[in-house]
Structures are given as structure tokens and as C-alpha cells.
Amino acid sequence: MSTQLSNSPVAGSQPRKANANVYAVMLILSAVFMLIAVIAMWMEYSRYAPDYWKTTTARPNVSAQSVEDLRVAVASLG
Numbered sequence: 796m797s798t799q800l801s802n803s804p805v806a807g808s809q810p811r812k813a814n815a816n817v818y819a820v821m822l823i824l825s826a827v828f829m830l831i832a833v834i835a836m837w838m839e840y841s842r843y844a845p846d847y848w849k850t851t852t853a854r855p856n857v858s859a860q861s862v863e864d865l866r867v868a869v870a871s872l873g
Contacts, residue, residue, distance in 0.1 A: 846852075
């Protein structure tokens with residue numbers, strides 16, 4: 796008779812935790828450094844371009860025209 800190996804743990808013992816290999820450590824370190832890079836870039840962005848997305852102070856240079864005024868202008872051109 797042949798004996799078969801089983802994956803079931805012995806009664807009363809806990810299954811062993813898998814060891815972290817070098818690739819798992821590299822993955823974790825790369826995620827940490829990417830997070831640090833994103834935070835650093837956000838800090839630089841807020842220092843050099845704080846009003847880039849704030850358009851409440853933007854004013855158009857051209858006065859607003861009605862649709863009828865635009866039709867008259869186009870009709871006079873051609």
C-alpha cells in the first residue's frame with residue numbers, strides 16, 4: 796500500500812503562515828514610494844499653482860452677445 800500526503804493540519808496545530816518573498820517586499824516598497832511621490836507632487840503643485848482650478852475670479856474679455864446679434868454679424872459677412 797502507498798501512503799498519500801494530505802494537506803490537512805495535524806490536530807491541535809495551526810497552519811504555517813507563508814513567508815514573504817523578495818517580490819512581495821518589492822511590491823510593498825514600490826507602493827509606499829509611489830504614495831510618497833504622489834504626496835510630494837501634490838505639495839509641489841499646491842505651492843506653484845494654487846489658483847489653477849479656481850476660476851471664480853476669471854472674467855471673459857469679450858462681452859456676451861445675443862444669438863440675434865451673431866446672426867446679423869454672420870449675414871453681413873457673406
